[in-house]
Amino acid sequence: MTEGVIMNLSVRINEDSNLKVLEVSGEIDAYTAPELKESLMPLVKESGKQIEVDLEDVQYMDSTGLGVFVSALKASKESGSHFTLKNVQERVCRIFEITGLSEIIDIKAAIRGGNE
Amino acid sequence: MEAFDYIEMKVPAKAEYIGVMRLTLSGIANRMSFSYDAIEDLKVAISEAVTNAVEHAYGENESGEITVGFGLYEDRIEIMVADRGGSFNLEEVKSETGPYRSDEPVEKIREGGFGLFLIEALMDEVKINNKYGVMVIMTKYNREEEVDMDDDQVSTIQ
Numbered sequence: 001m002t003e004g005v006i007m008n009l010s011v012r013i014n015e016d017s018n019l020k021v022l023e024v025s026g027e028i029d030a031y032t033a034p035e036l037k038e039s040l041m042p043l044v045k046e047s048g049k050q051i052e053v054d055l056e057d058v059q060y061m062d063s064t065g066l067g068v069f070v071s072a073l074k075a076s077k078e079s080g081s082h083f084t085l086k087n088v089q090e091r092v093c094r095i096f097e098i099t100g101l102s103e104i105i106d107i108k109a110a111i112r113g114g115n116e
Numbered sequence: 117m118e119a120f121d122y123i124e125m126k127v128p129a130k131a132e133y134i135g136v137m138r139l140t141l142s143g144i145a146n147r148m149s150f151s152y153d154a155i156e157d158l159k160v161a162i163s164e165a166v167t168n169a170v171e172h173a174y175g176e177n178e179s180g181e182i183t184v185g186f187g188l189y190e191d192r193i194e195i196m197v198a199d200r201g202g203s204f205n206l207e208e209v210k211s212e213t214g215p216y217r218s219d220e221p222v223e224k225i226r227e228g229g230f231g232l233f234l235i236e237a238l239m240d241e242v243k244i245n246n247k248y249g250v251m252v253i254m255t256k257y258n259r260e261e262e263v264d265m266d267d268d269q270v271s272t273i274q
Contacts, residue, residue, distance in 0.1 A: 008135060029138075030167040031131035060138075060156075062163045063230040091156050098237045099230045 008032050011039040019050045025057030028065035037068045044076040044083050051076065056087035056110060061095055073105055084108065121188040127166075129173055129180040129199065134166045137184055141195065144186055148193060150258050157238040158193070158256055164231040165197035165252045173199030173249060192240075192257040200249035 009026035020043050028036060043051050053069075055061075069085065076083035084106040088096070093109050096102040125140065127133040138159045145155045166182060174180040180199070187194035236242050241255040 027135065029131075029134050029163055030170060031134055060159065062160050062167070063234055064167060066230050095160065095234065098234065 009035055011036060013039065013043070019052065021052045021054055023054045027060040028058060029062050030064045033064040033068050036065070037071065040068065040072050041075060044072045044081050045079050046081060047079045049081040051081055051083045053085050054087050055085055055089065055092060058092055059089055061092045066095065066099060066101060069105055070101065118189060123186040123188070125184050126181045127184070129170050129182050131170050134163050134170065137166050138163050141186070144188065145193060148188060148258060154256060154259070161235045161238045161254055162195055162197065164235050165254070168231050169197055169199035169250065192255055194253065194255045196251060196253045198249060198251040
């Protein structure tokens with residue numbers, strides 16, 4: 001398990017043999033996106049892996065976050081990995097929907113009202 | 117002239133201040149009784165505009181400032197994000213902007229990918245002025261303040 005924390009975002013990777021879960025918490029904007037990208041890209045570049053990004057604790061994301069996930073999607077297609085986003089909060093989901101990216105990225109929304 | 121309160125801030129053109137502008141706007145919009153969803157829309161819009169200024173206005177070895185102005189009206193908020201440090205006169209700048217068109221001045225801003233697209237989707241009006249650097253002026257109406265849009269009484273508002 002590796003952990004990196006910068007002011008408004010933290011990223012934690014849980015590794016199983018073929019499934020890797022990247023847990024992200026905080027706000028994703030131009031300041032924090034480089035950290036997310038640095039953690040995510042090496043995972044999606046490995047071939048034949050299943051990568052899940054858990055966004056349950058991300059309440060805010062803007063277009064810089066979209067940019068990171070678009071890059072990850074492209075890389076995963078090249079490496080033959082499968083990349084999904086899970087527990088995506090309503091507000092974050094809306095950003096994917098408005099831009100049409102929800103059509104090309106595998107997204108599972110958070111259950112309304114949380115997962116308690 | 118329509119009465120409004122005006123708040124202006126200058127921040128260094130650095131990514132770490134994007135969140136600061138977001139929080140500032142959130143406070144102002146909350147004070148104006150915008151709904152939760154409207155405030156979230158405003159936060160994304162201002163972040164996109166400030167991000168664009170941070171990423172494109174100044175060269176790597178150049179330091180600069182971003183000026184953000186908030187016009188607080190009875191029924192709406194107007195937000196200006198300018199990527200040159202100079203202070204600006206709200207009315208003067210407004211008189212020099214036209215409606216946003218998908219040709220030239222947007223060129224620069226399009227590099228942000230989905231940024232401007234999101235601003236347009238989330239705000240009610242967006243204007244771009246590139247006479248003094250790039251300036252984005254965006255407006256969001258406070259629907260809470262209005263009579264139900266489907267209500268016939270809406271015509272009595274003004």
